[in-house]
Structures are given as C-alpha cells and as structure tokens.
Amino acid sequence: MNKQELKELLNLSFLDLLREADKIRRAFSSSTIDLCGICNAKCGVCSEDCKFCAQSGHYSTNISEYPLKSKNEIVKEALKIKESGATRYGIVTSGNKLTINELEVIAFAIKEIIENIGLSVCASLGALDERSFNLLKSAGLSRYHHNIETSKRFYPFIVSSHSYEERISTIKLARKAGLEVCSGGIIGMGETWEDRIDMALFLKELDVDSVPINILIPVKGTPLENIKTISPVDAIKTIALFRLILKDKNIRIAAGRESLLKDFMALVFMAGTNGMMVGGYLTTRGRSVEEDKELVSRIYDLWKIN
Template sequence: MRREGEDVKGVQSGGVTERVRQIGERVLAGDTVTFEEAVELFERSDYDVHELFHVANRLRLNQFGNRIHLCGIINAKSGLCLEDCSFCSQSAHHATQIPRYGVVSPDEMVQAARKVREHGASALGVVTADRGYTAASADFRQLVEGIQAIAQDGLVEGHASLGIMGDEEFRQLKVAGLTTFNHNLETGRSFFPKVCTTHTYDERVSTVKAAKAAGIRVCSGGVIGMGEKPVHRAELAFALKELDVDEVPLNFLISVEGTRLEKATPLSPLEMLKVIALFRWILPTKNIFICAGRAHLGELQSMIFFAGASGMMVGDFLTTKNRSVSDDLKMLHGLGLEFGESLLALERQAATAAI
C-alpha cells in the first residue's frame, strides 16, 4: 500500500532502485549482468544512478586497486582517409579544417614516446586514420620501424591503431615489439551501418581476432553519443565481452564542424558517468579508460574513476585538444591515485608472483 503523501512515481522509482541494487550485489559476488538487464539499465532513468557508481567503483578497486593506467597518442598520419565514418574529422568525405600529412618518421614517434613518458603515461599509441595497410606498403614498413624504435628506446610500450589488417601485418608488428593493438568496434553491430558504409562490422571483428591470434593484446571500444540507442550501447559492451578484449577505450563524441555529426548534442555528464559505470558492470576485469570527449564532464572529470574507469588518455587527441596534462596530474595526485606502471608489466608481475 502506498503511504500517504507518496506518489506513484516515487514508489516505482524506489522499486527499480532496489532491483538495481540487487543486480549490483550479484555482480559484486561474481555473477554477470544479462544482456536484457544491461539494456534495461542503459535505457531506464527512473532509478538512483549512484547505485551504479557504488558497485562500479568497488569493481574497479577489486581489480586495479588505486592504480590508474595513463596513455598518450601521436597522430602519425593525418587526413584524407577514404573511409566515411560519420564522426571522423580525418575522413576525405568531410570538409574539416585539420592538418594533412603523411606518415611521420620513426624519430618523431620516439620523441612522442618520450614526451608521454614525461606526462606519466606508460604507453604511446601510434595512430593513423586509414582503412589499413598491407605488409608490402612503404607506409607500413615505416610504421613498423617506428614501433621497433619505440620498443628499443624502452621508455614506454609501443601501441598502435592502424586500421584493418591481417595475419602477416600482425606478425611483423609483433616481431617489432608491438604489445597492444587498438581497433575500436565503434558502436553496436545493428547501429554500425549508420556510422560507416565503406567497410563492415565483420571486418573490424576479424581484425580484432587476427591481432589476438598473433599474441598481441587488444584494445577495443567505441564512441558514445552518435545518436545510438541504449540497446546499441549494450550491444557494443557485450561484443567486447565476447571477444575478450584486454582494454576498452570509451570516447564521447566531440562534434567537429564539417562532419556528418557536427550538430550532435553532447550527452549530459550524468549520462556519461552512467555509461562508464555500466561498461564496468558488464566488463568488471577489463581496463576501461576514458579518451576523447572527457571535457563534456566539466568539473566532474574526477568522477570517471568513481564510476569505474581505471585509466584515461593524457595529452591532446588526434585532431582535437584535451585539457592540460598538468591539470590531469594534479587531479590524480589529489585523488591519491597511482600511475606510471604499464598494465602489461603489472600483469607479468602478478603472473610471476602466482608461480
């Protein structure tokens, strides 16, 4: 029976919040969220989202403690990509005002690696906006030389995001010293045709599988806020779970003038934090780190960790600015978070200790 003065909405909201609390207790006990539950949690707004944060933060602490992963990137080739991804400022299908240049030299990649190390990062992602490469191409050989030079320099891990590739390309990257390959699925399978028409979702999945088969760790996530529905966010999270990727970068759309999504409205800070928390619920053991679009959180950027994120990208993004590294490091110090060691090194230490 409803108490006097209590409206129906209040009763319903309290009931839903209790259901969220019960699912959270299951997750903390080692159970999993079902796809149907995930869609419901992404979709509904009539519950206390702080229940999500409470569980997500405990999951992060259980897996990572107070350690936060920091990484940086270099835009190793800019512009004139022939793919038509709706969010991308580097697509030749869009009229954007960005620099355009070919693959940078190995020395420039090493200098970028040294710079991100000064920023507290443990990895540099060498990123090119392109469909992908074949082992015979001159650009690919130069990228391999750059990865090898970063590995030999030894200050940070060499990561890369180079598009769609196959077994031989990954074999050469592995030999060069590449430890992690990034290839985002971008969004849920059923929404992907609205994002890109020049390649398929299956090509992206195949690239992730080929990298894993080569013994390379995989970093794969997506862009949130492109007009997708809650079910598409759940699709993305569960696809990443099925592929058993190692790291999950979450980007929140930065609307760049000249792209098809230039007029998209950013998500609210609370909705962004809700997305982070639910990805942590679905992927409790994965490194979930926040990349582009973090500025949409405004003064709430520190909340990403309490919502379950275990890392973030420092320094500027590919064609857009990030906030200053000094502000990020000041925030981390203020939160008492530790950073600087690579995830791979920590995993190796844990494996050695377990023997």
C-alpha cells in the same frame, strides 16, 4: 546478468549506480590509473566515411593533413609522452590500409621506442593482414587498438565504407599474432542505451584487454556536427554500465572528457574507470599534462577515502 537486468540498473539513482560500479572495480580490476598517450602519425585524406571523423576525405573539416611521419618524429613524440607520466604510447594512422613501406617505418620506430625510451607501444593502423601483424609483433608491438565504435545494429548508420565484420576480423587477427587488444567506441552519436549495452556485451565476448570510451566531439563539416550532445550524467552512467559488464578489464576515458565532463570528470573514476588518455587526441587538443597529473593525484586520494 542479462540485458534486461542491465537495463533495469538504469533505474537506480545516479549515486547508487556509481557505488555498484566502484565495488566491481575494486573487486575485479586495478586500482592503478593506466595512462596512455598517442601520436597522430598520419593525418587526413582517409577513404572511409565514418560520420564522426574529422579525417575522412568525404567531409570538409579544415584539418591539417600530412603523410606518415618519419621514424625520428614518431620516436621524438614518444619521449614527450613518457614525460607526461604515461606508460603506453599509441601510434595512430588515418586510412584503412597502409603500404608495406609505411609499416616498416612504424616497425623501426616501435623497436627504437622500446629499446631507448622504455614505453609499451600500441598501434592503431587500420585493417591489417596476418603478415603485417607478425611484422609489428616482431618489432615489439604489445597491443593493437581497433574500435568497434558502437553496436552491430547501429554501426551501418555511422559507417558504410567498411563492415562491422571486417573490424572483428582485424581484432581476431591481432589476437592470433599474440597481441593484446584495445577496443571500445564512441558514445553520443545518436545510439540508444540498448546499443551501448550491446557494445559492452560484445566487447566482453571478444575478451578485449582495454576498453577506451570516447564521448563524441561534434566536428564541423561532418554529418554529426549538429547532433545533440549527451549529458555528463548519461556519459558517466554509461561508463558505470561498462564496468558492471566488463568487470576485470581496463576501462579508459578518452576523447570528449574535457569538453563534456568538465567539473564532473572525477566522477568517471568513481564509476569504474581506471585508465585515461593524456596529451591530446587525433585532431583535438586535450588538457595540460599538469592538470591531468593533479587529477590523477586527487583520484588516488578519493579511492583511499572510499
């Protein structure tokens, strides 16, 4: 399906588009909802200027800033994530680079989590080099998370402190180290439908394993604080397009689902989503574990009916 044909799908009725996406999910992807949770292991004072991010040192956002958590703190949070029903645990740090000492702390934590808690461990630690990836792989890391954020065309309007090419290079190094890749982006930053389609097509070209879709939560103090919020319908249509393009990949709904979708949340799973982040985000609280567990149960019931 070429770009023009994908654009024409937007002319379908909302429900018809959802039906087409759900057919693709059933035919090519999993009917098990993959749940993951994250640990904000190092927060704030980031040198990068991503216009959406509360952790950028370029903006005044009044978040709690702290250095890398200890190995024991990271492991303790993994236990809480497992109790939420998640099977994957992501260790996330602010900044584009980590020191070797920081990486070693994370490597020790990964090893202990796998041996004693039994979760699959992912990490999002910025632009690592080959040596760093090999260290983490040896510790047991299974997947690396590194979003491309948006289309190559729109990226310079969102980030200027590092390039799109640098992000792609990092993804390729993670692949070279034998890691799976989780990469997606954020919608609602002022991009066009063409930008969203281009992002999905490029993720298909990169052959990533998991695709998180975040919906922008405008943060006071960032350049995007006053941007007009996209509609729930447009967010769900975007997810449907991603499923039609990324047929067999895990598509995961992440930040923004609670604040924007509200009563529409179940519809993202009829639009092709088969993964969800639970337990909160980097600087934003999520819903209660009980609410998300109830949602998952209802989605399984819906999938059986259809």
